[in-house]
Amino acid sequence: MLKQIVQRFTTNLEALASSSSSSSSSSRFDVHIKWKHLYHNRFRSMSSIPPHTTTTTTSYSVPKERVDCLVIGAGVVGIAVARALAVKDRDVLVIESAPTFGTGTSSRNSEVIHAGIYYPPNSFKATFCVRGREMLYDYCSKHDIPHKQIGKLIVATRSSEIPKLNDIINRAIQNGVDSLRMIDGTEAMEMEPELQCVKAILSPLSGIVDSHSLMLSLVGEAENQGATFTYNSTVIGGHHEGNQICLHISETKCLKEWKGTSILQPELVLIPKLVVNSAGLSAPILAKRFTGLQSRVVPPNYYARGCYFILSNTKGTPFRHLIYPIPEDGGLGVHVTLDLNGQIKFGPDVAWIDGVDDISSFLNKFDYSVHKDRVERFYPEIRKYYPNLKDDSLEPGYSGIRPKLSGPCQPPVDFVIQGEDIHGIPGLINLFGIESPGLTSSMAIAEYISTRFLG
């Protein structure tokens, strides 16, 4: 099996090397690189350090390779960044610990294209959500990615909530979100006969997207532009040497087998000119393993699990729009989301959970269980706006975990994008706290990184 993979990889490398300018002619390939193989074969433009060189500041006696751009994590954000860098003709290597792309938070969310309503004006979240939404609709239309601009209603279910709706719409207008309309409960309930509310904001720009198709398309495009995705490979730490960051790489299999009784040694050290730490839930915990990076620049991280329950045992689809209550602490409230097949799911709720140790985090060993007892909290929340919800109509679905930078009862924190100006290490970009609206914002974050850090 390994032989086949190696052969396929070599063939593709040869194809890439021989295609002088037209990188679009190279086919999509599914690369699983063994490290020893990587060491013996060159990426395009990769310059090699003599085989037996050891670092001067560490005791690692392992192969070292220079790379141009390295992206850690193949979630939607890492993939979008890889594509944006590859489009600018940079050589890009993506290192992903899982066996394929998009197995983290990027496949455990509501798949909603947010309009950009809730976030503080001029924040990264507001700016990237508005820009990212425009880019996403455009990209989905051009690349036939399943999506639908179904619109959303944010509802006040009692008159005491109306001032909050006013605050939300004012903020959204400041964020440049167009076409919003405050409507009476009667109008909202005419649009959605199963809905109960006293007033609502109609957001026609909100929609849904098939996130897997999106990621597949972005990966394909990045690869066609010459980027290489390497799965089953984990960045376990790094150090700063001279003016460079050196990343310590291990096969994920070795991490799984590691008993914790010996020092964890990398199998390869990669020395990128530019590295984007887009490891999602693990990004801060990984940054703490970069010796030379001051610990004060790594923000505290918190985890808030959100569970979904699926509507079953109900005739037809009760709603055509996304229905959102007033936001709650830590999340947007237990809302109605439709997927592109018309299935209705409710969620996500908010449960603050403990993290896991660093290696378990890289292996995505978070607690994603959806306890069926939680459903008892869902019924009363949902019946505030959907009073006809029948008993026993909710079944456990799935859960996702929000990579948060503020804890319970603390105000929300913006996305954090750290470059050399913050932490002093040239070429290192840390992405922290990329929670919702990270899916919507992904292409705008990528655009920002490729513009600001590549010039």
Ligand SMILES: Cc1cc2nc3c(=O)[nH]c(=O)nc-3n(C[C@H](O)[C@H](O)[C@H](O)COP(=O)(O)OP(=O)(O)OC[C@H]3O[C@@H](n4cnc5c(N)ncnc54)[C@H](O)[C@@H]3O)c2cc1C
């Ligand atoms: C419950 C929930 C609902 C949401 N709903 C929406 C929504 O409707 N709309 C929206 O816009 N956003 C939503 N979001 C936010 C959105 O899902 C995320 O912002 C986005 O998916 C983050 O993508 P990412 O690439 O940063 O992280 P991830 O998808 O988590 O990707 C990180 C990748 O890094 C890999 N990795 C980790 N450690 C290492 C390592 N050491 N070495 C190599 N690889 C590593 C992981 O395996 C993973 O594949 C939601 C989030 C949650 C939790």
